[in-house]
Amino acid sequence: MAETNFKAEAESLREELLARRRDLHMYPELGFEEHRTAGIVAEELRKLGLEVQTGVAKTGVVGILEGDTDGPTVLLRADMDALPIQEENDLPYRSTIPGRMHACGHDAHVTIALGVAKVMAQHRSKLAGRIKFVFQPGEEGLGGALAMIDAGVLEDPAPSVTLGLHVWAGLPVGTVGVADGAIMSGSSIFKLTIQGKGGHAAMPYTTIDPVACAGQLINALHMIVGRKMDAMAGAVVLSVTSVRTSSEAYNIIPQQVEIRGTFRTFNAFTSEMLEQHIRSVSLSVCAAGGCEVDIFVKHLTIPTVNDPEVAKRMRKAISSVVAVECQDDTYRTMASEDVSYMMDDIPGMYFLVGAGNKAKGITYGHHHPRFQIDEDVLPLGVALLSSAAADYVLKE
Ligand SMILES: [Zn+2]
Numbered sequence: 522m523a524e525t526n527f528k529a530e531a532e533s534l535r536e537e538l539l540a541r542r543r544d545l546h547m548y549p550e551l552g553f554e555e556h557r558t559a560g561i562v563a564e565e566l567r568k569l570g571l572e573v574q575t576g577v578a579k580t581g582v583v584g585i586l587e588g589d590t591d592g593p594t595v596l597l598r599a600d601m602d603a604l605p606i607q608e609e610n611d612l613p614y615r616s617t618i619p620g621r622m623h624a625c626g627h628d629a630h631v632t633i634a635l636g637v638a639k640v641m642a643q644h645r646s647k648l649a650g651r652i653k654f655v656f657q658p659g660e661e662g663l664g665g666a667l668a669m670i671d672a673g674v675l676e677d678p679a680p681s682v683t684l685g686l687h688v689w690a691g692l693p694v695g696t697v698g699v700a701d702g703a704i705m706s707g708s709s710i711f712k713l714t715i716q717g718k719g720g721h722a723a724m725p726y727t728t729i730d731p732v733a734c735a736g737q738l739i740n741a742l743h744m745i746v747g748r749k750m751d752a753m754a755g756a757v758v759l760s761v762t763s764v765r766t767s768s769e770a771y772n773i774i775p776q777q778v779e780i781r782g783t784f785r786t787f788n789a790f791t792s793e794m795l796e797q798h799i800r801s802v803s804l805s806v807c808a809a810g811g812c813e814v815d816i817f818v819k820h821l822t823i824p825t826v827n828d829p830e831v832a833k834r835m836r837k838a839i840s841s842v843v844a845v846e847c848q849d850d851t852y853r854t855m856a857s858e859d860v861s862y863m864m865d866d867i868p869g870m871y872f873l874v875g876a877g878n879k880a881k882g883i884t885y886g887h888h889h890p891r892f893q894i895d896e897d898v899l900p901l902g903v904a905l906l907s908s909a910a911a912d913y914v915l916k917e
């Protein structure tokens with residue numbers, strides 16, 4: 522394997538990778554609507570001679586690159602969906618779809634995974650085992666990974682390892698996040714519907730004001746992390762992100778206020794504690810205000826956990842692509858990823874591949890209307906994932 526120069530092979534695809542990513546960037550599709558993207562993926566995989574299955578969990582695509590001899594199955598996962606954001610970048614390849622944007626970099630993930638398929642297809646005769654390319658729909662809070670698992674992507678053949686990457690604005694291009702253990706948080710959402718008794722804004726004493734109650738509750742919710750959670754229990758964040766009332770008038774106290782938000786933790790116990798606090802704080806604050814509250818909590822993802830053994834092996838495997846000095850083995854983020862569910866079943870490694878570049882003004886974060894990536898991350902990502910997969914299936 523040492524003989525194979527994945528860096529050079531990936532670099533030879535640079536123009537093709539840039540063109541592919543820019544095309545995908547121009548036509549972003551939301552989760553479970555990735556019809557054009559899935560079509561492109563399936564066509565390319567078939568062209569490379571992979572066995573392709575489409576319509577997996579609606580718009581997902583699975584391609585299997587089968588080696589000449591038997592061996593382990595590597596699951597390589599890429600997500601395909603864009604976000605409901607209006608792009609504000611002034612680029613020749615900016616999004617052509619109003620209100621839709623690849624603001625998380627999943628266009629790069631599709632491009633990189635297709636690049637890996639091309640590189641590894643060229644080594645097919647030396648493959649012992651297979652690579653199962655999983656192109657997943659609906660990662661952005663829509664449950665795409667679980668839908669793919671339900672559709673059977675972890676079976677027949679069952680993978681021995683899960684590999685994947687996220688291009689990462691928070692790291693400079695050329696740096697790769699390769700930490701052990703939980704590297705991305707588990708994410709949950711909550712919706713608190715406060716029920717009061719509406720009425721005339723001039724006579725609040727005749728009402729039970731859910732707006733006043735919501736104000737108290739938002740403060741109380743934001744107090745939970747700092748005042749009720751053990752600081753040693755791992756990183757925790759809680760954010761209220763939306764407040765809506767049932768009336769928009771200036772002179773009406775509404776019947777109802779709905780508060781939405783998210784919380785993130787690095788382990789199930791902390792998540793459970795936080796949920797209990799949200800419930801008890803909501804009930805007591807609303808009771809004090811004379812309101813009723815309906816509490817809805819949903820756990821969207823569990824933390825993304827890199828298996829220490831796999832991570833150790835992978836750091837070694839990629840050291841021909843990224844020097845050890847550029848491998849950041851401590852970087853973690855409060856962002857979340859539903860690849861966590863695949864990695865919960867099949868141990869694996871999820872790389873965070875630096876895509877920021879201050880010198881080029883590429884500084885906006887994920888989910889921002891001016892999010893961008895340094896496209897050098899495309900060949901780098903291909904080299905990285907090719908070497909990682911090769912470590913399991915390429916014999917030389
Ligand atoms: Zn995202």
Ligand SMILES: [Zn+2]
Pocket residue numbers: 625626627660687
């Ligand atoms: Zn993402």
